[in-house]
Amino acid sequence: MKLHLNGCLLLFAATMGACSVITPPPSPTSPFFIADARDAKLYQALAKKQEALLARCAESHSCDHVNFTRALVALFENRELAAKHFQKVVAIAPKSRLALTSLLWLRLLENGWSPFWGEGLFAEATERLVRDLLDRELLLQQLMVVKELDAASVEALERELSIRGKQLEELSIKREAPRAEADGAVLQSLQRQVSERDKKIEELTNQLEALKRIDQEMREKTRPIRPSTNAIPP
Missing domain, CATH: 1.20.5 (Single alpha-helices involved in coiled-coils or other helix-helix interfaces)
Structure with a gap:
């Protein structure tokens, strides 16, 4: 039984060694995930939108989120590009939860499968x-x-x-x-x-008019009578 177990371990190690020799390391510019034609178009549109947001994300203090989303999209495009944006997330907000996730993705991208x-x-x-x-x-x-x-x-x-x-x-x-x-x-x-x-x-x-008339009448009544010039003297 012990010999059989040792034989299995040796076989497993040999198989892993053979796989490590046969399987070449992934290219830095190769995609991490493979998208079908339909998803590829959607991801291209999303990538363009994120690139536009990156130009003004500083105004809303959301560059860590935008870079993280851009990095996820880049996993279907280019490992190197994805690593670049994950690194930016870590640089912008090193203590955030997005930074922890970005560090894990960076280890995966650096070490491959x-x-x-x-x-x-x-x-x-x-x-x-x-x-x-x-x-x-x-x-x-x-x-x-x-x-x-x-x-x-x-x-x-x-x-x-x-x-x-x-x-x-x-x-x-x-x-x-x-x-x-x-x-x-x-x-x-x-x-x-x-x-x-x-x-x-x-x-x-x-x-006043009545007083004037009365005054006029009184003056006329009290006016002296002058003698006539035609009177014969005595």
């Missing part, structure tokens, strides 16, 4: 990738919830402002109405005063 530890590392990298994608999905859902709450809050605020605006308008109208009534009362009072003044002026004018 090792028969001794590659499968375990690949499984770990795949698990982290799924976790990262799920985290991003959760983050997107949270952002959508916040956006909906913000939209609802803004809508409620707009309704409240509209109601308050109408209330202020009604209050302004109510304030203007007494003012208009007061202004009308003042105007009527002034008009009455002017009318009364005109009446007094007319009355005083009539009285």
Whole structure:
């Protein structure tokens, strides 16, 4: 039994050695994954979009996410290009979860398909990738919830402002109405005063004219009678 086990181990080692000799290392410019024609077109479009985002990602502080997504797409294009973007993720945010996943991918890309530890590392990298994608999905859902709450809050605020605006308008109208009534009362009072003044002026004018006529009549009555020049002297 012991001899048989040793023989199996020797055979396994020989097989691994033969595989390591026969299997050439992957080319740095070869893709890590192989995409079919349909997916290749989709990934090319996604790569162009990510390249456009890379030009302005600094404004939104999202260069680590954009580089990570670009690196994932590059796995279907070019190992070297994928490694370049994974390295940028680590450089931008070295303590982030994306950086940890990027380091695993870099080890896979550097070492290729090792028969001794590659499968375990690949499984770990795949698990982290799924976790990262799920985290991003959760983050997107949270952002959508916040956006909906913000939209609802803004809508409620707009309704409240509209109601308050109408209330202020009604209050302004109510304030203007007494003012208009007061202004009308003042105007009527002034008009009455002017009318009364005109009446007094007319009355005083009539009285003055009457006094003038009386004075004229009194003067005529009290005027002395001059003797006639035709009278015969005694």
